[in-house]
Amino acid sequence: MTRDSLAIVVKGYPRLSETFIAQEILGIQQAGIPYRIVSLRHPTDKKRHPINDRITGDVDYLPEYVYQEPMRVLRAWLKARKLPGYRRAVNIWWQDYHRDRTSNRARRFAQALVMAAELPDDITRIYAHFLHTPASVARYCAIMRGLPWACSAHAKDIYTSEDWDMREKLRDMDWLVTCTKANVEYLRQLAETPDKVNLLYHGLDFSRFPEDLPQREMCDGRDGTKPVTILSVGRLVGKKGYDDLLRALAKLPADLHWRFVHIGGGNDGKYKQLASELGIADKCDWRGPRDQKEVIAACQTSDLFVLASRIEQDGDRDGLPNVLMEAQLCGLAAVSTSISAIPELLVDGVNGKLVPERNPDELAKALELVISDPALRVEMGRKGNEIVRRDFSFYRGMKELAHRFGVEDQPDQVRGRQDGIITQPAAQ
Template identity: 85%
Template sequence: MARDNLAIVVKGYPRLSETFIAQEILGIQQAGIPYRIVSLRHPTDKKRHPINDRITGAVDYLPEYVYQEPMRVLRGWLKARKMPGYRRALNIWLQDYRRDRTANRARRFAQAMVMAAELPDDVTRIYAHFLHTPASVVRYCAIMRGLPWSCSAHAKDIYTSQDWDMREKLRDMDWLVTCTSANVDYLRKLAEDPDKVNLLYHGLDFSRFPEDLPERPLRDGTDAENPVRILSVGRLVGKKGYDDLLRALAKLPANCHWRFIHIGGGNGEKYKKLATELGIADRCDWQGARDQKEVIAACQSSDLFVLASRIEKDGDRDGLPNVLMEAQLCGLAAVSTAISAIPELIEDGVNGKLVPERDPDALASALEALITDPRLRETMGRKGNEIVRRDFSFYRGMKELAERFGVNSQSDEQAAIPAEQPAAE
């Protein structure tokens, strides 16, 4: 099996909320697999993670909208229509468009034509991150170019997509990896060949984290001058449940002293307004988007981590958020919800507490139990660190992915896959 030369297709690059993708791309680079990044959108974040500075592959940006680059789209069509697979790709797209008459679907075919026309001839496989929009572009392009393609699926892309769309993509691709057992079970029911769907946890690169856990003060919420520091990291979007969390915090006893620190992008005005209405605004610290080094530093200086994830009406949800693994690796006990794959990491009463989604009362009770018991927090945090180091190493998954891309001899693996390093650089 020859080593692939990849075109890695992502929705946007770089993105602060997609550290796991950057980490994987860096792993592909370190494994000596040739690649280039193809992004459907230009970056919008004002900051970027340090890991993105280590990624040296070429980045191609496709036209986000046809009207912005009409001549580029026209040139793409003139070249793509001469390709042997163009007619089949067009027929598949027309069939898709009849079932999904949206401007988004139309744009994807335009992007696919540009990508098919501009992709270098030495690319041997296209690899999509996310099963919805990026996989649509990849599918049409791969058919035009006659190239094999594969996909990595995550959460929103699975649970907000139509079954027919995922079923037909699974039929056409070589294989798919996804980051939770819950996702595997769901997608295997849709696939004609269930063996195409495989579990591959994102995992963490332990070398970017301190090896030793910090010595945390035994804060118990009794000292107003030294409150328990409660951290949450996540975009300010509905599926993260920050309105549920704020309502839970407001339910804590008046003599329970805490400070809530939030890190993440998004429009925070409605949450700040809610905190004011609930009378807890003076206890909330909204820090906005931060890079991974800053997130790790916040984990090191906090006492407790919380993420009130929930399933939205359109099906959007978290899978297994990387921030939960990062907090656990830093020795933080975690309070979260028993949805999706979160129970694959957090075992209730062992390394954290799990509560039902959309239940501020239950969330408040779990928070109070850990705020007032620093010894329990410490025990759970150490157990969480042990579980992540045992089960969620990035290197284990990266070795399997490299094999899928043709790094298949023992000597290749030893040379290409970097050795796991437990300490931060």
């Protein structure tokens, strides 16, 4: 098997909300697979994770909008139109555009032109993260350049895309991996060749987390000087259900003492306003975006993790949020909703509590139970740590992915130990 040289297509790089992509790219780098990153957008986050500093591959930024770099797009077109697959790519794009007459669809083809024209000749495979926009650019470019391509699909990109679009991409690509069993089942129904779709959990690099669980104080919410700290990490967007969570917190008994800590980007104005209207603003700590070291530190010092994920009207939803795995690895009991792949990690009553989505009443009951029972939290957190270490090792997934890219014998820093902990290289 020949080792691939990859062009990894992502929507934006780097992004605080996409630690799992950075973790995978670092794994590809450690496996000795040549790669470069092709980003459809420039970064917008003011902070970045330490893991991004260890990623040394080149990053190519495509024009976000044609009007910003018209001459670059024109030069790319003059070169790309001579490629053997150009005519077929135009025909396929034109068919797509007839079904999706949007400026975004036109922009995807312009970006694909630039990518096809500027991609180095040593690239042997294109690999896209997300089945919507990045996969469209990857597909058009791959056809123009005559290259094989593959994709990693996640959540929003699956459930907000048109079936015809995903079906035709699945037909053209070599293979697809996705991070939940629910996603696999859904996509296999669309694929002419169901075996193209495979499960690949993101998993965690355990070496970035303390091996020993912290000794948490056994707070039960009765002592006002020792409130139970409830942590949630996620972007302030609809599918995360933070309005449902705030309403649930407001329903907790007045004599139960707690403190809510939120970490994540987004506009917190309406949530702060809602917290104020509900009379719980003084118990809420909005910390904004933080890097992964700060997230892990918050997990280590909190008592309980909560994520009120829900499915939006357009189909947007979480898959299996990495933050849930991170919290469990840090020994935090978790309360979440029984949607998508969250039940693939959380077993109700074992390592956390599951409630129906969009149901603040049931969420409040679950929170009250776990807040008031510290022994239960400790046991759930311990069990969650065991489950993550057993079933959600990044090493296992990276080993399969590296094999797909032509790597048989993996270097020490990727091979890891039998317990799934990945060995870090000496230079940090």
